[in-house]
Amino acid sequence: MSGLRKVAGSLRRTAVQAVPTVIGIVILNFFLLQLAPGDAADVLAGESGAATEETMHALREQFGLNHPVLVQLYNYLNGLAHFSLGFSPRYGLPVAELIGQRLPGTLLLMSLALGIALLVGIVLGSVMAIFAGRLPDRVLSILALVFYSVPGFWIGLMLIILFSVHLGWLPSGGAGTIGVDIPGFAGLLDKARYMVLPATSLALFYVAIYARLTRAAMLEVKSQDFVRTARAKGLSPTSITIHHVLRNALIPITTLAGMHFGSMLGGAVVVETVYSWPGLGRLAYEAVMGRDYNVLLGILLLSSLLVIAANAIVDLLQTFLDPRIGVR
């Protein structure tokens, strides 16, 4: 089918265009990190209490930190070209392995949070748009404002107090029951129980954004001529709202959701900390504190790749949602 071939062509083009972008991002990040004072050896030495000049030198030698900056950059890029993200001085593990441990859980949590946010946000936004100016709209608008303005950690703590401490329904932190290996469906259910609270507290902020955006987009579409045509055809209000108003309002929502997917990856440190969730946000934070630049560069590279991938997917989704935008 020519449609599929076009999609494949567009994806291939995105991939090719991504290469120079990613290299640029890596080099920029590398130099930005060089601006920070201190290196991994300083931090290791500081944590062990004391170190001699010789130990420091040995540490730097071991991690390749004694070379000039440009040589270090060359070494890093050379590693990348051989699909190696380098070695973490702090964790004593290859960076790829470190990220590999955290990535699936993080991706799952992000997708779940974004999914919840989109679903709830669009439903609330539709309700607000249908009852625009009336009581349900007013109440939900205030609620959205609350979600939007209350900090994530506070919502997280309150959810823990309610659902873990008082009701005892859900675990208060972690990513799975420790010490047991539950097989099959029960294992999935166990993991899901650990994800509900962090995903919800992450989602609430985005729920507010999507609800308000959906409301605004739907009200905008509602005033368009083709909605009047739909009414003149004698369609029911439900059918008009779903097929004509909401369908057209989805176009701006997908744009925003794509942008959020990229930014969520790095922006979940607070929620991960509150729920002691082993995610990439915390790993990145610890890498900054430990001056573990290899890990940090790896995470930044990964998130830039994810942003590019998310953009490509959103572009494709847009052509599907809006036939006026052709796949090229």
Place this chain on the structure above:
Amino acid sequence: MIQTPPPVLDVRNLWLSFPGHGGDTTAVAGLSFSVRPGQAVALVGESGCGKSSTALAIMQLLPDTARFAGEIRLDGRNIVGLPRKELRAMRGSTAAMIFQEPMTSLNPVHRIGDQIAEALRAHEQLSYKAARARALALLEQVRIPDAARRLDAYPHQLSGGQRQRVMIAMAISGRPKLLIADEPTTALDATIQAQILQLLDELRQELGMGLLLITHDLALVSRWTEDVVVMHHGEKMEQLPAVDLFSNAHHPYTRGLIGASIRLDRSQHYRKRRLPEIRVVHNPDDTYAFSLEQREPARLAPPLLDSHPVLAVKNLVVRYDTPRGPFTAVDDVSLRIAPGETLGLVGESGSGKSTLSKAVMRLVPAHEGRIVFKGEDIGAFSGKDLRRVRRDMQMVFQDPYGSLNPRHTVGEILEGPLAVHEVDDARERRKRVLDMLDRVGLPARSVNRLPHEFSGGQRQRIGIARALILNPSLVVCDEPVSALDVSVQSQILNLLVELKESLNLSYLFISHDLAVVQYISDRVVVMKDAKVVEENDHLHIWTNPRHDYTRALINAVAREQ
């Protein structure tokens, strides 16, 4: 004796008002008329006369805040105050409606076949497959070429005329007894316009529908309808058979409208005769008085055809890059405008006339050819040189709503060009603004008001003032009257002639309306598909068109009239 069938639409003493901040606005006041099955009735009037509100009231598509009094009987049943569910059943099956803008009246994200099928399935139990088959039959009925393939097209893949056909297919899908067409051809080109009206007429007879045609265009009415209701400020001025409209109208407003509208077959020209203007006086006791005002023709020196032209365009080519490769919008076009001359530029949408005007103004780059303005080749000018030339050539735009910055007062809008062109003395600027406002017939207190406080015609006056405040010698008018009502159109055209007389202007006047171009032009250029197909003076081009396309254009308009 033949028994007349009961009317399919019977409007009795309809009052319609909208509550607002400053009290209620009455849109329709005591309107009564009826439409019999198979009859075509026109509702005629200028913007704000209540004709569209009446149409929407018949479909009950007005906002919930609208207040009704009186009766609207559709097929014998009063629909005012019916429950929503019954109204829904009525819409599309008893009465259906098509709208002015075929571009925006279809949902851009759904295939047209699905949109028609949706209308069918709203009123009948039909499988998706059966509905599609019916949709195909409907597309064939409205004579869309290659209907089977078009069924899966999206609206943006169709031309304006085809989209309006899709709208009509959708409207007749429920076999309505009454079809309301609200300005169905206003947004379309002359040749397409005739085809759409022809189609509506045939369908009306085929299906025995009543047709309510809402329009501002008197020429359409006399040809395509049987009865005419003339409206002003929500009231019916008079009702008369369409054949009598031009010969036997009694009401002064109707006669004013007829007098002010320009018709190709009357061969009016600005050098011989001014257009009559309707004067409407709103009396303190809320009655209206109408009169037709004839003005003295302007005394204009003939254009200096032999002297150096103000503008000479030679072999101009303009291309746009599109995803499908370069598109030539203007192809090897040459033209010249003499001092004091008005050159009319006619063409249908997409013919390249607007691109040509933008290229002349150096708003889009030309790829080949020369633009010589007052002896200088301005094709490669930029920066200071270009600014100096632009002072001498200005533009009046089509849309008086979109082309004025809504957050600037009229004073700021008019002072802007003066400040740009280094009139540094604030008092001098003020003086010239007031002088210009006076010339275009706006009161001096307009200076501190914002564009939205003015009517469409007044805004166009502001647009003209903005163009003329720098004392240009050439003014490019891009469809300056096509968004305006007939009575306002004649005022603006008269104003353009007066200003031409007093300021010795040359105009490049672009329009799709042949009658307007005939009136205002000394010479006419016809464009089609990016090329000039014919050029002649205003006496010969209408009587002796040489090119087939010019003939087709003139015929399309003449048939209406």
